[in-house]
Amino acid sequence: MKRFLILSxxxxxxxxxxxxxxxxxxxxxxxxxxxVKSQDRTGTCWCYSTVSFIETELMRMGQEEVDLxxxxxxxxxxEQKARDYVRYHGKGNFSQGGQAHDVMNxxxxxxxxxxxxxxxxxxxxxxxxxxxxxxxxxxxxxxxxASRSRTLSTAWEPAFEAAxxxxxxxxxxxxxxxxKEYTPQSYLESTGFQPEDYVEFTSYTHHPYYQPxxxxxxxxxxxxxxxxxxxxxxxxxxxYSLKKGYSVVWDGDVxxxxxxxxxxxxxxxxxxxxxxxKEPVEEKNIDANYRQKMFNNHATTDxxxxxxTGLFVDKNxxxxxxxxxxxGGDSNDFGGFLFMSEPYxxxxxxxxxxxxxxxxxxxxxxxx
Numbered sequence: 214m215k216r217f218l219i220l221s222x223x224x225x226x227x228x229x230x231x232x233x234x235x236x237x238x239x240x241x242x243x244x245x246x247x248x249v250k251s252q253d254r255t256g257t258c259w260c261y262s263t264v265s266f267i268e269t270e271l272m273r274m275g276q277e278e279v280d281l282x283x284x285x286x287x288x289x290x291x292e293q294k295a296r297d298y299v300r301y302h303g304k305g306n307f308s309q310g311g312q313a314h315d316v317m318n319x320x321x322x323x324x325x326x327x328x329x330x331x332x333x334x335x336x337x338x339x340x341x342x343x344x345x346x347x348x349x350x351x352x353x354x355x356x357x358x359a360s361r362s363r364t365l366s367t368a369w370e371p372a373f374e375a376a377x378x379x380x381x382x383x384x385x386x387x388x389x390x391x392x393k394e395y396t397p398q399s400y401l402e403s404t405g406f407q408p409e410d411y412v413e414f415t416s417y418t419h420h421p422y423y424q425p426x427x428x429x430x431x432x433x434x435x436x437x438x439x440x441x442x443x444x445x446x447x448x449x450x451x452x453y454s455l456k457k458g459y460s461v462v463w464d465g466d467v468x469x470x471x472x473x474x475x476x477x478x479x480x481x482x483x484x485x486x487x488x489x490x491k492e493p494v495e496e497k498n499i500d501a502n503y504r505q506k507m508f509n510n511h512a513t514t515d516x517x518x519x520x521x522t523g524l525f526v527d528k529n530x531x532x533x534x535x536x537x538x539x540x541g542g543d544s545n546d547f548g549g550f551l552f553m554s555e556p557y558x559x560x561x562x563x564x565x566x567x568x569x570x571x572x573x574x575x576x577x578x579x580x581x
Contacts, residue, residue, distance in 0.1 A: 235492035236478060238525040238533055238552055244269065244460050246522045247278050249549035251541030253341035256309025259432065259464075260286050261539035262518040263316035263566070266462045267325075269522065270568070271404055273458060279404075284333020284341070285326050285397070288381045289319040294434055295354055295373050299365070303358045309347055310432035313462040313518065313566040317408040318435065324397030330388035333381045346380040412572065415439040415564045416447040418505045423579045428564060430515040439564055440580045444501045448559065451534070452524060454571035461521040462566035463536065466513045469561060472553075474538060475545050479553040481560050493527055499559035507560065515563040525552060534558055 247268035252261045260283045268281055290311055298307040334341060353376060357369050378384075387396055395403065420426040425438035442450070454461050466472075472479040476490035487494040497503075507513040523535030533552040542549040553561075569577070 236527060238527055241524040242456050243523040244458060245272055246537060249537060249542040250539055252539045255341045255343040257283060257287050258518045258539050259311035260316055262520045263313045263462050265520040265537055266460055269460045280328040282326050282328045282331040284381055285331040286316050286319045288377055289323045290315050291377055292374060298354055306431045306434040307351060307354060309343060312433055314413055314437045317411060320401060320408045324401040326385055326388060326397050326400060327390050330385050330390060331382060335380055335382045350376050410569050411566050412569055413439040413564055413566045414442050414447055414450060416442050416444045417508060418501055432515055444504060444559060446576055450567060450572055451565060453573050454567045455524040457571055459568050459571035463521050464515050464518045464564040466561040467517045471557060474551055477545055477547045477551045479551060479557045481556040493529055496554060496556040499556050504560055513561060531555060
């Protein structure tokens with residue numbers, strides 16, 4: 214029954230999209246996923262997209278849909294980010310942003326918990342709002358580093374963690390869920406999820422292909438490595454993964470003119486004045502050189518992470534990637550989803566994360 218309702222909702226979404234404009238999509242594969250959430254007034258798309266991905270992976274593994282806590286992971290990432298920022302004497306990146314691997318890294322170290330065990334709101338709001346919190350903790354760190362102390366005391370770290378806890382809540386060391394008691398680590402183990410089974414890819418010509426490289430984007434604050442692939446193979450990984458029933462975490466740019474969450478589409482119009490939100494338009498041919506140029510001049514940045522949950526085609530047989538956003542289910546007429554065209558993906562994808570079994574064999578052998 215649940216699968217029927219989800220499928221019905223997906224079909225209604227496509228019908229609604231066709232009613233709003235002249236786009237119409239047919240599925241190649243539409244992956245069952247958890248409900249759309251909202252990151253509200255926070256810069257935590259990296260966590261919402263990856264947690265959505267994990268929830269979907271658990272469903273793929275045969276488990277019931279679960280609502281996992283994003284803010285538990287966010288809090289643990291802030292703690293590590295603060296330690297790194299202080300060690301780099303304030304020269305690193307301390308901001309709300311992050312990457313998909315940040316979620317996996319925190320899972321390994323701290324496990325995870327359901328939303329019911331940790332909402333991450335300890336202030337007078339029903340929605341997440343990190344504006345004040347980020348200002349407070351950022352000034353704490355900068356004030357610490359600006360102090361005239363020759364050496365730092367042991368008090369700063371618990372003081373910082375206490376400030377986070379005042380906004381987000383104390384860590385749940387144990388909790389009861391569906392009649393069983395867990396720790397965050399034992400709950401992770403009970404689900405069978407293996408964070409080490411996931412791989413990140415990028416594609417840029419200034420790095421050697423098939424090698425792990427440090428992606429030079431500010432939100433890669435942990436300096437984790439990505440495998441660098443030729444553009445056509447990066448696209449092949451995404452297509453292969455979605456066709457096999459594995460969803461994808463997507464990191465990329467949503468600032469290009471052809472992106473419209475409200476209209477439910479993202480394209481690269483060949484004519485900059487084309488009304489792309491009304492009907493399919495001719496798109497630019499994107500190659501690796503143009504993609505690299507746009508990355509080099511900062512026209513393409515990693516300003517948002519989302520979750521790819523399906524592969525579709527329009528009436529012209531152009532491929533589109535069904536994308537689950539974290540701006541809430543009521544953020545557009547399509548339940549918080551949108552469709553990004555293949556040219557848009559070639560231009561705007563900065564990095565992806567997939568399960569190791571969702572990598573074509575001929576590519577997997579090149580990166581071993």
